Amino acid sequence: MKTNIPDHATASVAFNRDESYVDWHDETLWFVRQKRDRAAMALPEWEDLRETASQIKNHVLSNLDGLLEEFERKAQANGITVHWAVDAQEHNQIVLEIMRGAGAKQLVKSKSMLTEECHLNPFLQKHGVEVIDSDLGERIVQLRGEPPSHIVLPAIHLKKKDIGELFHKYLGTEKGATDPQYLTEAARQHLRETFLTRRVALTGINFAIAETGGFVVCTNEGNADMGAHLADVHIASMGFEKIIPKTEHLGVFLRLLARSATGQPITTYCSHFHRARTGQQMHLIIVDNGRSAQLGRPEFRASLKCIRCGACMNTCPVYRRSGGHSYHNAVAGPIGAILAPNLNMRENADLPFASTLCGSCSNVCPVKIDIDKQLYLWRQVLAKEGYISGVKEAGLQVAAKVLASPTLFKWTFRTGRMVMRTMPFVVGNSLNPWFDDREMPTAPKESFRQWWEKIREKANAEEVKNVEAFEKLK
Amino acid sequence: MPSAPTPTSRERILAAIRQNKPSLQPLPERIDWGAVPTNLITPFKTMLQAIGATVVEAADYETVRAHVRETFPDVANIAVTVPELTDLADFSLAVADPHDLELINLAILPGAWGVAENGAIWLTEQEMVHRALPFITQHLALVIHRERLVATMHQAYERIRVDKTGFGAFIAGPSKTADIEQSLVIGAHGARSLVVYLLG
Amino acid sequence: MKIALFLPCYVDQFYPQVGVATLQLLQKLGCDVDFPLSQTCCGQPMANAGFEHLTQGCNDNFVRAFSGYDYVVAPSGSCVLHIKEHLHSTENEAEALRLRHCVYELSEFLTDILKVESLPARFPHRVGMHVSCHGQRGLKLSQMSELNAPGFSKPGALLAMVEGLELIELDRKDECCGFGGTFCVSEEAVSVKMGNDRIADHLRHGAEYIIGGDVSCLMHFEGLLRRQGSTVKVLHLAEILNSE
Numbered sequence: 017m018k019t020n021i022p023d024h025a026t027a028s029v030a031f032n033r034d035e036s037y038v039d040w041h042d043e044t045l046w047f048v049r050q051k052r053d054r055a056a057m058a059l060p061e062w063e064d065l066r067e068t069a070s071q072i073k074n075h076v077l078s079n080l081d082g083l084l085e086e087f088e089r090k091a092q093a094n095g096i097t098v099h100w101a102v103d104a105q106e107h108n109q110i111v112l113e114i115m116r117g118a119g120a121k122q123l124v125k126s127k128s129m130l131t132e133e134c135h136l137n138p139f140l141q142k143h144g145v146e147v148i149d150s151d152l153g154e155r156i157v158q159l160r161g162e163p164p165s166h167i168v169l170p171a172i173h174l175k176k177k178d179i180g181e182l183f184h185k186y187l188g189t190e191k192g193a194t195d196p197q198y199l200t201e202a203a204r205q206h207l208r209e210t211f212l213t214r215r216v217a218l219t220g221i222n223f224a225i226a227e228t229g230g231f232v233v234c235t236n237e238g239n240a241d242m243g244a245h246l247a248d249v250h251i252a253s254m255g256f257e258k259i260i261p262k263t264e265h266l267g268v269f270l271r272l273l274a275r276s277a278t279g280q281p282i283t284t285y286c287s288h289f290h291r292a293r294t295g296q297q298m299h300l301i302i303v304d305n306g307r308s309a310q311l312g313r314p315e316f317r318a319s320l321k322c323i324r325c326g327a328c329m330n331t332c333p334v335y336r337r338s339g340g341h342s343y344h345n346a347v348a349g350p351i352g353a354i355l356a357p358n359l360n361m362r363e364n365a366d367l368p369f370a371s372t373l374c375g376s377c378s379n380v381c382p383v384k385i386d387i388d389k390q391l392y393l394w395r396q397v398l399a400k401e402g403y404i405s406g407v408k409e410a411g412l413q414v415a416a417k418v419l420a421s422p423t424l425f426k427w428t429f430r431t432g433r434m435v436m437r438t439m440p441f442v443v444g445n446s447l448n449p450w451f452d453d454r455e456m457p458t459a460p461k462e463s464f465r466q467w468w469e470k471i472r473e474k475a476n477a478e479e480v481k482n483v484e485a486f487e488k489l490k
Numbered sequence: 491m492p493s494a495p496t497p498t499s500r501e502r503i504l505a506a507i508r509q510n511k512p513s514l515q516p517l518p519e520r521i522d523w524g525a526v527p528t529n530l531i532t533p534f535k536t537m538l539q540a541i542g543a544t545v546v547e548a549a550d551y552e553t554v555r556a557h558v559r560e561t562f563p564d565v566a567n568i569a570v571t572v573p574e575l576t577d578l579a580d581f582s583l584a585v586a587d588p589h590d591l592e593l594i595n596l597a598i599l600p601g602a603w604g605v606a607e608n609g610a611i612w613l614t615e616q617e618m619v620h621r622a623l624p625f626i627t628q629h630l631a632l633v634i635h636r637e638r639l640v641a642t643m644h645q646a647y648e649r650i651r652v653d654k655t656g657f658g659a660f661i662a663g664p665s666k667t668a669d670i671e672q673s674l675v676i677g678a679h680g681a682r683s684l685v686v687y688l689l690g
Numbered sequence: 691m692k693i694a695l696f697l698p699c700y701v702d703q704f705y706p707q708v709g710v711a712t713l714q715l716l717q718k719l720g721c722d723v724d725f726p727l728s729q730t731c732c733g734q735p736m737a738n739a740g741f742e743h744l745t746q747g748c749n750d751n752f753v754r755a756f757s758g759y760d761y762v763v764a765p766s767g768s769c770v771l772h773i774k775e776h777l778h779s780t781e782n783e784a785e786a787l788r789l790r791h792c793v794y795e796l797s798e799f800l801t802d803i804l805k806v807e808s809l810p811a812r813f814p815h816r817v818g819m820h821v822s823c824h825g826q827r828g829l830k831l832s833q834m835s836e837l838n839a840p841g842f843s844k845p846g847a848l849l850a851m852v853e854g855l856e857l858i859e860l861d862r863k864d865e866c867c868g869f870g871g872t873f874c875v876s877e878e879a880v881s882v883k884m885g886n887d888r889i890a891d892h893l894r895h896g897a898e899y900i901i902g903g904d905v906s907c908l909m910h911f912e913g914l915l916r917r918q919g920s921t922v923k924v925l926h927l928a929e930i931l932n933s934e
Contacts (some may be wrong), residue, residue: 025877032879042887044672046862053835061523062838071518078515081507088500094653100500152678153669169669176671196673207679212589228653238625238665238680245622246588256503261517263652267644268521270660271607281537281608282643282662285625285680291656293621304503312510331836333866337880337887370877372870372884373738375827379836388827392738399740412741419699419736420747422728422755449875453882454913457704464702464709468725 024370027342042336051279070384073321090229104134126240128220132346150239165340168326217243221254230290234283272382276325328377350377365403368394522644530606537609541663543684597627601634614658630681636690694759711928734772753779767825814854818897822904858895869910
């Protein structure tokens with residue numbers, strides 16, 4: 017674990033201190049899941065679309081080099097300057113160089129989880145560049161000095177009261193005002209000023225089209241467009257897995273993306289960029305930052321199919337009750353838990369365990385990533401690589417030995433000494449966490465096998481009906 | 491002996507991909523899904539209303555003109571890129587700097603294609619004149635012919651050449667956000683309202 | 691048809707009545723059932739904690755214990771799923787692979803193999819059915835709420851045969867209970883909150899009993915209910931289907 021950053025379980029304890037707050041958080045996200053369900057159920061072809069999207073992405077992973085080269089060629093022909101960044105540091109440096117080249121000290125940025133992953137904002141600030149996030153939710157968390165807690169709904173952990181106080185402090189709204197309409201209007205005015213004065217805009221990329229050398233950016237607010245169309249320089253950053261082969265594939269992905277994310281039939285603005293407008297410069301940065309390593313892990317490479325819809329977070333019963341910040345990673349929730357260990361196993365070893373492996377995430381995933389299977393497999397990798405506590409391992413080794421031997425098994429249960437240690441709910445742990453809020457199961461007079469042995473003995477002597485024996489047992 | 495040149499980041503990334511990628515997987519044969527309803531107008535209207543737009547069926551441009559005058563009676567700074575409606579404009583788009591568009595209250599643009607399954611309307615830089623126009627305007631009106639409706643996004647992409655101009659967008663409703671407690675607020679950064687005129 | 695009863699280790703020790711009900715139910719339906727005494731555990735506790743590599747002994751023991759039976763039936767979706775997905779043998783891999791295909795969770799064995807169409811069961815109470823995630827999303831015992839696909843429920847079909855039983859509708863059809871193996875202690879706060887929310891859904895709809903196909907979920911509910919002093923009881927599906 018990172019020093020000073022609590023692990024998922026510890027952060028969850030803090031998150032759960034106020035039960036009414038957890039209920040609110042859970043209900044709010046469940047509401048989004050329900051909207052997604054209604055949108056998905058309205059399309060009879062929904063499952064066919066998911067399968068098709070999954071197959072397109074499987075092809076993409078198998079032909080990434082070819083597609084990226086084709087994309088680069090076409091994009092350059094479109095007049096776009098294409099940059100390649102091996103890691104976060106290089107990406108950030110490229111952005112800084114472009115800023116310097118433009119002689120600009122201020123950047124307006126629409127939503128890009130990649131730049132969160134690269135920690136671009138603190139880097140630029142350190143080099144004297146002011147960054148303003150223009151997505152309302154991102155602006156809110158930026159003003160609070162926090163990372164987003166959700167990839168689609170960055171401020172979903174905050175109540176309107178919190179945002180009212182924040183805007184009163186920073187945007188001069190009336191004290192005590194909490195009306196979302198009023199607060200949004202204040203942000204609109206504040207950010208309109210930003211859009212009009214920034215000469216460099218950075219956007220993320222939802223899809224890059226190899227066939228045409230262009231890219232698509234989707235927003236509901238219109239902030240990416242406001243930034244890009246008013247700036248002299250447009251920088252677009254993408255993880256290399258955002259590439260798709262053809263324009264026609266956009267039909268599949270745009271049908272799935274917003275329905276999965278928020279239950280909308282499509283995102284309000286799906287903007288297709290191919291060439292800079294007259295007098296404008298367009299830069300595009302293709303970023304690896306660990307993705308090629310993940311590509312090389314056969315059991316985990318499917319995580320690169322992700323289109324960042326956030327559906328797995330909304331459906332995750334753990335995410336809804338622990339909040340995005342408990343995952344201490346740019347991408348939270350189930351998908352974050354399978355992406356993060358690739359970047360740093362030691363710091364993120366807790367995340368694959370922040371799940372009951374219920375499997376709901378894989379079922380809502382529009383590109384059919386086997387998220388729950390990968391959570392299970394990451395646990396195996398982390399254990400083998402030595403990132404699980406020795407105490408836990410020792411306990412499990414004892415359990416493994418006992419459970420491999422019928423004699424030992426019988427003996428331990430009979431004597432009762434190690435009963436609890438071999439129970440699935442206590443392996444490698446003290447008994448206390450169970451008992452904090454739950455009673456222990458009461459031990460019956462005899463176990464099933466004792467009862468079975470008894471009735472078998474009796475059956476040899478006389479015919480005994482099982483029903484009677486059961487009555488005795490009770 | 492001269493040392494080998496340091497590989498560029500581009501070369502390093504592509505080499506890593508080549509080394510780590512799985513064997514080639516085929517693209518799916520079928521990508522176009524969903525039934526095509528005979529009536530596209532009803533679902534298109536229903537969807538637009540659901541996503542916060544107003545739909546007006548108009549027999550001709552005169553009806554559109556009358557409706558605009560009635561709905562935006564005292565509004566100044568109207569920009570129009572629909573050739574048949576240019577008389578409604580009092581704001582010239584012959585500006586070099588898109589920042590000058592900031593004062594526009596209403597923009598009336600033609601839509602190229604409308605998608606019945608989601609209410610999205612495709613328009614390109616050609617229809618926009620300035621890319622910023624449909625976003626920076628306070629209110630947006632799109633005019634589209636009935637026969638330019640298609641059922642699904644698949645059908646829309648069959649008809650569109652996305653790289654024909656430098657920029658094109660599907661616009662589905664007014665700008666919106668739900669970033670404050672999931673309360674839907676219309677009018678985030680883009681247009682505060684959208685009215686769609688369905689012609690013919 | 692030789693059938694072996696496979697009981698999760700904690701059922702054997704703490705919930706013998708579930709084993710008895712499963713046995714009696716199968717016998718009632720004309721099955722010849724044996725309980726191999728050398729069985730221990732499916733190995734899931736270690737595997738889900740990241741130590742699948744420690745489960746080989748467990749696996750080999752499982753294959754030895756159940757070798758030769760036509761079917762292995764267990765009143766647990768979770769353990770059955772683990773066997774189906776992970777059983778290997780160093781001694782007899784062919785038998786391990788065969789066992790993967792003939793291990794059944796109780797309700798699917800009743801509906802798919804025995805093709806039960808009626809049961810002499812009676813349970814005149816309002817009950818809520820908690821479908822375990824491994825049973826549902828793993829073994830596909832009932833349709834998953836996330837998918838756009840026709841609905842069905844194997845345990846539901848069986849419960850419909852029980853006289854007097856009133857099955858309540860839940861607000862969240864298939865939300866996880868929060869047990870999750872070691873999760874229930876390593877992530878105690880979230881686990882308990884999930885369990886309490888799941889119970890609240892049942893209580894809101896007037897359940898007298900919470901029933902399920904996996905004792906692990908039920909044990910979690912029972913621990914929470916008893917701590918709260920609730921009169922609501924948990925019962926395994928087998929106990930309902932075996933009731934008279």
